[in-house]
Amino acid sequence: MQDYEVEFVERGDREARFLVRGITPAFANGIRRAMIADVPTFSIDQLRVVENSSVMFDEQIGLRLGLVPLTTPEGEFEIGDEVTLALDVEGPSREETTETVTAYSGDIVSSDELVRPADDNIPIIDLKAGQRLEVEADAVLDHGREHAKHQGGVAVGYRHLQQVEVVGDKGEFADDEPHILRGVIEDDGELIATDEFDNDLTERYPDKELAVEDVPNAFVFHVETDGSMTVEDLVVRAVDSLRDRADELRESVQL
């Protein structure tokens, strides 16, 4: 089996860029698509509205709650599993001087500590004096292909790694137009993100004649998650989902 070579260019919990060498476009695209549509995450799917005296309809509140990313641990849950959450926020009392109280995602209380809002500072709604929002909600585990609120990857894509070679000097009277390039370039084996030189090759190689080429079978993935899991988890789960399907197919064919 061919071996892959993986190298991180930028790494964070929720956003990362990494280079993969020796990967076919078909496989790269399969992983990208699996990250978007096939890795399941929890999302609020049903509401029981006990009280909503806010200015918005129950359905609007529901839509906002559905879009709050919830942490989704690996291996603990199956598709369709439910976790109950609750939110109870009241506007300021009439004596208080503040005009509004904002209900934040951080006010959501979960019955399961494994599944809770990935961010605490997502505003849900402003409540004025006398207004109150009390809801109970069921979050369900499902795939991004069923509803975008279940997508774990929010900005997932890849570009070819690009090889930049200096082939000579620019002519004395050559146009000094910018040479815009985005992604990651390889220069003498060194990986450089193009934003390091303002995405303009003339900043890095002034007055040089350049040859830019895509490196075959080398892709730089850019992965950003909604916080329901780390980038590493998302990638591994996406690859595993492809693996599991292939394994299932192999077993079905054997019979």
Add this chain to the structure above:
Amino acid sequence: MSYKCSRCKRDVELDEYGGVRCPYCGHRVLLKERSRDIKDVDVR
């Protein structure tokens, strides 16, 4: 059906004979109150 009188703010129960009128102050504008039931909403 429970309503609230828009003038005197008192709760008003309407029956089919009384017509639309607040029994306390006679005002004819009544506001319908949200039901106290817990409402199920599908988030889809």
Add this chain to the structure above:
Amino acid sequence: MELRVIEKEPTMISIEIAGEDHTFMNVLKGALLESEGITAATYDVNPEQSGGQTDPVLTIKTEEGVDALDALEDGAQRVVDKSDSFREAFEAAA
């Protein structure tokens, strides 16, 4: 995985793979085309709106003496190996 064989000859198979989409089918097709003994591999999917056949249909043609169903099994194994190998490399770098 639900499979339905539509047509089968020694060096050719046409098979419906229920519930899958481009995500898996294109990876599988790519892996099949890399394999020895396979002369052609393709799949066809109709859009949801078309009504009727919306599950992908995979068609494989193989060289003389290579059974098409065995080739499919090998192709699936190839995807498994690729995934394992990718995961290993990724986790080593991570």
